[in-house]
Amino acid sequence: MNTRRVKALAKLALILGVPIGLVLGLFTSGVYVGVQNQDTIRSIERDLLGIDLKPTAAEQKAAEQKAAEAKSADTKSPDSKTSDTKAPDTKAPDTKTPDAKTPDSKTPDAKTPETPPKPDTPVTDKPVDTPEPTVAPRAPRTKALPLAVALPEPLDADLRARHSAARTIAVKVLVDPEVAGRAGDWLADVQYTVDWANQVFGTYFGIELKLAGVVLWNTDSTLDHAGALESLRAHPHEGADLVLGLRGQKLAANKAPAAPATHNQPFALAYTSDDLRAPMLQGVLVGISGAMGALPTGEADAGWMGGTTLDTLQLDSENRKRILERKQLPFSRQLPGDSEDGSK
Numbered sequence: 001m002n003t004r005r006v007k008a009l010a011k012l013a014l015i016l017g018v019p020i021g022l023v024l025g026l027f028t029s030g031v032y033v034g035v036q037n038q039d040t041i042r043s044i045e046r047d048l049l050g051i052d053l054k055p056t057a058a059e060q061k062a063a064e065q066k067a068a069e070a071k072s073a074d075t076k077s078p079d080s081k082t083s084d085t086k087a088p089d090t091k092a093p094d095t096k097t098p099d100a101k102t103p104d105s106k107t108p109d110a111k112t113p114e115t116p117p118k119p120d121t122p123v124t125d126k127p128v129d130t131p132e133p134t135v136a137p138r139a140p141r142t143k144a145l146p147l148a149v150a151l152p153e154p155l156d157a158d159l160r161a162r163h164s165a166a167r168t169i170a171v172k173v174l175v176d177p178e179v180a181g182r183a184g185d186w187l188a189d190v191q192y193t194v195d196w197a198n199q200v201f202g203t204y205f206g207i208e209l210k211l212a213g214v215v216l217w218n219t220d221s222t223l224d225h226a227g228a229l230e231s232l233r234a235h236p237h238e239g240a241d242l243v244l245g246l247r248g249q250k251l252a253a254n255k256a257p258a259a260p261a262t263h264n265q266p267f268a269l270a271y272t273s274d275d276l277r278a279p280m281l282q283g284v285l286v287g288i289s290g291a292m293g294a295l296p297t298g299e300a301d302a303g304w305m306g307g308t309t310l311d312t313l314q315l316d317s318e319n320r321k322r323i324l325e326r327k328q329l330p331f332s333r334q335l336p337g338d339s340e341d342g343s344k
Contacts (some may be wrong), residue, residue, distance in 0.1 A: 002221060003021070039045075144278035145196050150314035152204050162324045163206040169331075170210045172240035174217035174232065178248025179272060179280070190214045190246070191282040204315055207321055209288070212240035221248060223267060232267050241331040244287055245269045246280060258295060263332035265291040282313065293326045294319040 045051045155163060173190050180186045190209060198209040219231045229235060240265075247272035249271050256302040259265050272279045286294075297316055 012338045040215070043105075075171065093197060093271075143192075143195065145199055147267045147275070147281065148312045149200055149203060150312050152320060153317055157322060159324050162327055165206065165328065166208075167206065167210045167327050168210055169242060170212040170240040172212045172243050173214050173247045174235060176219055176221055176245070176247050177216065178221045180216055181245050182248060183271075187214055189280060193278065193284055196278060196281050197284045197288065199290070200313060204320055206328060207327065213238060217245060217247075228269055231268060232269065237266065241266070242288065243267050244284065244291075246283070247271050252335055259291065259326070260332075261291075262329070264293065264326060264329050266331045285313070289315070289319065289323060291331075292329075293322045295322070 007043055124312040126162060171194060173194065175186055175190060191214070194211045201207040201209050215235070217232075217235075217280050219228065228245060230248060232243060235243055237243055243266060245268070246271060250273070268291040270280070270283035275282070294315070299321070
């Protein structure tokens with residue numbers, strides 16, 4: 001009976017103890033490996049995943065030591081006597097006895113440098129050179145439009161009816177490496193930008209813009225407009241009406257040829273601007289409007305199809321009328337310059 005119980009207990013200990021021991025071993029080894037390689041793990045989280053991490057105690061201490069060294073190097077001025085007396089003073093707080101004797105043997109002038117070093121010694125000053133800022137300063141993203149939108153002019157009966165007709169356009173956005181490298185969270189930036197553009201298009205045209213997907217676009221950022229458009233054509237629509245390529249170059253008026261009378265263009269390019277509040281917004285508006293038939297105005301002070309960045313977004317009445325008249329046209333799967341059978 002005793003041997004059976006011992007065997008049963010041994011089996012129970014084996015069944016329960018081995019998995020628990022394995023889990024505990026994995027956990028402890030994981031903690032050990034994590035602590036040993038924390039610098040590598042933190043750099044991967046910061047550089048690849050874009051997670052903004054607070055500096056560890058070791059990093060903060062290293063930064064404070066660097067700041068203290070820089071500060072002490074600055075205080076070492078060419079004044080011969082003051083620099084000579086400061087050198088022994090920095091060691092004075094560590095051994096208090098030598099300091100007590102040296103001032104007695106010297107003149108009272110030697111006592112004056114004793115008190116000033118105190119600002120140098122407290123290394124725990126908070127306003128030390130902290131880690132450099134990771135991204136350019138900009139306002140936090142919200143659903144509200146970051147730029148003002150000018151109220152459009154009243155429409156006649158025909159255009160009012162076109163404005164009221166429902167229309168949803170699915171947009172797939174491709175982001176080139178220059179834009180992705182510039183933004184801290186480029187996926188969120190694109191989502192907010194399309195949402196803002198949707199609000200503008202709803203006001204001006206009664207069109208709903210729907211984000212069908214966001215993809216990193218591995219393309220050469222030095223390509224000109226025609227070359228980038230050709231590169232964009234290689235990407236499938238995947239259910240989207242329009243494929244929009246977002247480029248890191250400066251915002252310019254739409255360079256694409258005019259859309260044909262029978263359909264809207266299925267591919268378009270958008271360029272960023274210098275506006276830190278919404279660097280992608282105006283370029284996205286120009287790209288989508290151009291695909292739907294809007295033309296550059298050529299006016300230097302025009303803020304939508306004119307290609308300049310203004311605080312107030314607005315579209316001229318001619319381009320607004322043109323888009324409303326083409327609102328229900330389909331998006332062809334052809335590039336500008338293609339024939340009806342798809343050949344160039």
